[in-house]
Amino acid sequence: MTVDESAAAYRMDAVTARAIVMRALAAHGVDDAACAVVADTLVETSMRGIDTHGVRLLPRYLSDLEQGIANPRPTIRVVRETGAAAFIDADAALGIVAGAAGTREVVQRAADNGVAAVVVRNSNHFGAASVYSRAMAREGMVGWVMTSAAARVAPYNGRGPLLGTNPVSVAAGAGDAEFALDMATSQVCLGEIRERGRRGQPLESGWATDENGQGTRDAAQVAALSPVGAGYKGQGLGMVVTLMTAVLADAPLDWQLDHIGQAPPGRGRGIAHCLLCFDPAVFGGRDSFDRRLGDLVRTTRETQPAAFEPVRCPGDPERQREREAARTGIPLDPDTARELHALAQRHHIPVPPLPQPAAPKSSATDSSTAAPSSAPTAPRRSM
Amino acid sequence: MTVDESAAAYRMDAVTARAIVMRALAAHGVDDAACAVVADTLVETSMRGIDTHGVRLLPRYLSDLEQGIANPRPTIRVVRETGAAAFIDADAALGIVAGAAGTREVVQRAADNGVAAVVVRNSNHFGAASVYSRAMAREGMVGWVMTSAAARVAPYNGRGPLLGTNPVSVAAGAGDAEFALDMATSQVCLGEIRERGRRGQPLESGWATDENGQGTRDAAQVAALSPVGAGYKGQGLGMVVTLMTAVLADAPLDWQLDHIGQAPPGRGRGIAHCLLCFDPAVFGGRDSFDRRLGDLVRTTRETQPAAFEPVRCPGDPERQREREAARTGIPLDPDTARELHALAQRHHIPVPPLPQPAAPKSSATDSSTAAPSSAPTAPRRSM
Numbered sequence: 001m002t003v004d005e006s007a008a009a010y011r012m013d014a015v016t017a018r019a020i021v022m023r024a025l026a027a028h029g030v031d032d033a034a035c036a037v038v039a040d041t042l043v044e045t046s047m048r049g050i051d052t053h054g055v056r057l058l059p060r061y062l063s064d065l066e067q068g069i070a071n072p073r074p075t076i077r078v079v080r081e082t083g084a085a086a087f088i089d090a091d092a093a094l095g096i097v098a099g100a101a102g103t104r105e106v107v108q109r110a111a112d113n114g115v116a117a118v119v120v121r122n123s124n125h126f127g128a129a130s131v132y133s134r135a136m137a138r139e140g141m142v143g144w145v146m147t148s149a150a151a152r153v154a155p156y157n158g159r160g161p162l163l164g165t166n167p168v169s170v171a172a173g174a175g176d177a178e179f180a181l182d183m184a185t186s187q188v189c190l191g192e193i194r195e196r197g198r199r200g201q202p203l204e205s206g207w208a209t210d211e212n213g214q215g216t217r218d219a220a221q222v223a224a225l226s227p228v229g230a231g232y233k234g235q236g237l238g239m240v241v242t243l244m245t246a247v248l249a250d251a252p253l254d255w256q257l258d259h260i261g262q263a264p265p266g267r268g269r270g271i272a273h274c275l276l277c278f279d280p281a282v283f284g285g286r287d288s289f290d291r292r293l294g295d296l297v298r299t300t301r302e303t304q305p306a307a308f309e310p311v312r313c314p315g316d317p318e319r320q321r322e323r324e325a326a327r328t329g330i331p332l333d334p335d336t337a338r339e340l341h342a343l344a345q346r347h348h349i350p351v352p353p354l355p356q357p358a359a360p361k362s363s364a365t366d367s368s369t370a371a372p373s374s375a376p377t378a379p380r381r382s383m
Numbered sequence: 384m385t386v387d388e389s390a391a392a393y394r395m396d397a398v399t400a401r402a403i404v405m406r407a408l409a410a411h412g413v414d415d416a417a418c419a420v421v422a423d424t425l426v427e428t429s430m431r432g433i434d435t436h437g438v439r440l441l442p443r444y445l446s447d448l449e450q451g452i453a454n455p456r457p458t459i460r461v462v463r464e465t466g467a468a469a470f471i472d473a474d475a476a477l478g479i480v481a482g483a484a485g486t487r488e489v490v491q492r493a494a495d496n497g498v499a500a501v502v503v504r505n506s507n508h509f510g511a512a513s514v515y516s517r518a519m520a521r522e523g524m525v526g527w528v529m530t531s532a533a534a535r536v537a538p539y540n541g542r543g544p545l546l547g548t549n550p551v552s553v554a555a556g557a558g559d560a561e562f563a564l565d566m567a568t569s570q571v572c573l574g575e576i577r578e579r580g581r582r583g584q585p586l587e588s589g590w591a592t593d594e595n596g597q598g599t600r601d602a603a604q605v606a607a608l609s610p611v612g613a614g615y616k617g618q619g620l621g622m623v624v625t626l627m628t629a630v631l632a633d634a635p636l637d638w639q640l641d642h643i644g645q646a647p648p649g650r651g652r653g654i655a656h657c658l659l660c661f662d663p664a665v666f667g668g669r670d671s672f673d674r675r676l677g678d679l680v681r682t683t684r685e686t687q688p689a690a691f692e693p694v695r696c697p698g699d700p701e702r703q704r705e706r707e708a709a710r711t712g713i714p715l716d717p718d719t720a721r722e723l724h725a726l727a728q729r730h731h732i733p734v735p736p737l738p739q740p741a742a743p744k745s746s747a748t749d750s751s752t753a754a755p756s757s758a759p760t761a762p763r764r765s766m
Contacts, residue, residue, distance in 0.1 A: 082665055084466070084497055087666045113467045115659075116467075117497065119666040155694045156694070160686070162686050170619075172630075183620075213687070213690075228611065228616050232566075234611070239564070239696070242679055247675040247679060248663060278500060280630075283468070283470040283631045284630075284631055288633035289630060292636065295636060296622065303543070305596065306597060307596075311538045312540075314615065314618075
């Protein structure tokens with residue numbers, strides 16, 4: 001889910017955005033190293049155009065710190081381990097801090113053992129899963145990342161939410177040979193449903209179901225998202241993510257989790273992550289891996305297209321948006337622009353003034369009353 | 384893909400089917416232990432109703448042995464290893480023999496290390512992926528299995544086949560708390576397309592594309608299958624399977640593989656498998672794992688259904704068919720019935736006579752000239 005660039009009210013350069021995240025977190029008692037990790041992660045995610053998981057999350061994370069849902073000074077510890085495996089308690093850390101700690105663990109263990117698995121319990125929302133899988137890829141590994149999430153998706157033939165949107169990210173390679181899949185196991189995300197509703201457009205069939213479990217194309221009737229493919233395969237993939245995260249971590253299952261922004265204060269949300277890491281050197285060898293991966297990526301892109309747009313690899317659109325954002329800044333929706341602007345002023349970080357709305361009109365009113373998670377976004381393909 | 388039981392011409396008890404597979408393989412020089420592994424695997428798969436991957440494959444495997452594509456006496460060896468990881472050369476073994484050897488390796492290594500990964504190169508068609516993941520589950524592990532396959536699936540927005548149907552199977556638990564997902568990363572399999580064509584029924588939208596890469600509902604116009612969800616997510620999942628198998632194994636990529644039955648004689652097809660195994664004891668603990676998994680499976684089944692049929696877990700339909708087949712025998716399509724019957728007679732295994740066709744008519748002629756892979760099957764949900 002990306003910000004519709006034509007609707008972006010404001011662009012912010014990455015250095016400024018990073019400074020705002022750093023200072024706002026530090027003011028909430030987060031130590032310097034953790035501030036830097038979260039700032040780098042949110043800014044990178046926004047630059048790659050995955051804006052639902054980028055700097056727009058900062059106000060939510062600050063709120064979690066204020067309410068004691070996220071612990072600014074966690075003691076992240078290995079509860080159980082072998083050489084290749086570790087079970088980590090994140091002590092209610094900010095999810096990004098827990099995700100980064102898990103990534104460091106799993107890369108080191110994979111380098112020593114050829115393969116490694118790290119399961120994290122007692123964490124919070126960790127942003128975009130591809131941040132961690134891509135960090136593993138930059139170390140020459142194949143990275144897999146999954147996280148539990150609160151229920152939004154109905155099982156095939158079922159009524160009402162049971163599973164989270166339960167993302168899977170798999171990454172390998174770097175630069176133009178990068179493969180970076182980051183996908184929810186639902187057909188689309190809730191933001192896409194809301195956006196269609198706001199525009200008064202019908203949903204595609206297979207996206208969502210109503211309270212009777214029947215497919216609906218009316219955003220107002222949506223009771224649950226549908227699994228990818230709208231059948232038993234997507235249901236099964238969503239359950240695999242629950243299995244590898246909450247079940248392996250002895251953590252709350254999807255329907256036992258509170259949604260972000262709705263958890264009771266004073267304790268972590270109990271999110272669980274699973275990080276897997278594979279060292280190609282132990283299998284067919286590093287050189288052959290790079291060669292075969294390059295062949296896979298290149299041949300995919302060179303497949304004869306069905307339309308004007310070329311066939312793309314997972315990660316291609318994000319890399320393109322990252323290059324654009326480096327040139328033009330991060331496009332922010334009006335709500336996020338206002339919130340980051342206010343934080344910048346509070347922390348004495350210089351920022352250009354916000355654009356003034358030309359005149360009050362109904363669409364501006366709609367936008368100012370919308371919840372952060374329903375800010376204007378375009379139904380673009382986020383591959 | 385399962386045999387339409389109403390169209391099943393013949394039922395065979397498991398003991399007889401097993402004896403036929405054993406004797407036919409032994410006559411092709413396969414050693415006793417390998418004969419037993421392949422027989423158990425094919426019979427189990429047929430009993431679970433995954434008939435495209437069951438005893439129907441025996442004639443194909445015999446042909447592979449006759450043509451030197453499969454090696455009856457392979458030397459399966461570990462090429463490279465750490466404690467938790469192994470890279471195995473299958474020496475062109477029958478795929479089921481390679482898959483079983485890989486499963487033994489990965490379970491032992493996961494028991495010692497908490498997690499293990501085994502990548503196999505130089506193998507052949509290994510039947511149903513869930514055979515191996517479920518074998519790991521029976522050892523108390525979480526099992527993941529993937530295999531490379533010859534290209535049938537177009538990438539999103541692309542023309543023509545690029546990726547194989549690249550299955551993923553994940554299994555955990557046993558008995559009524561079993562979770563056993565086994566799915567191709569295409570929306571449906573080729574058999575389903577052919578069956579609709581034979582019946583003159585239109586395809587569902589999102590199943591397949593024509594030679595211009597446009598969606599088609601006419602089976603005769605199909606040039607490629609579509610990835611699950613008919614979008615970039617399914618394409619990405621298919622590519623993940625290629626990455627974890629062929630790319631990690633330094634083996635031919637999907638479009639470089641020959642289809643089963645079309646490979647040149649004298650060498651193996653170069654199929655690669657990936658087997659992953661996770662020991663819950665190292666993470667949240669075995670008791671909590673069993674409890675949470677039971678909760679996941681039970682709660683899913685108890686979800687309020689949208690229709691008369693209850694919501695099911697991956698593996699539920701197969702377990703039900705296995706119980707039926709134990710009572711009534713394995714339903715065989717007419718072609719497979721004839722082929723197994725002929726093998727039984729050749730090897731002096733007593734079998735009931737084949738039913739005589741009532742009278743020659745066009746549908747019988749169609750059936751006798753159909754290729755094994757297009758034998759009558761019902762478009763049933765194979766969860």
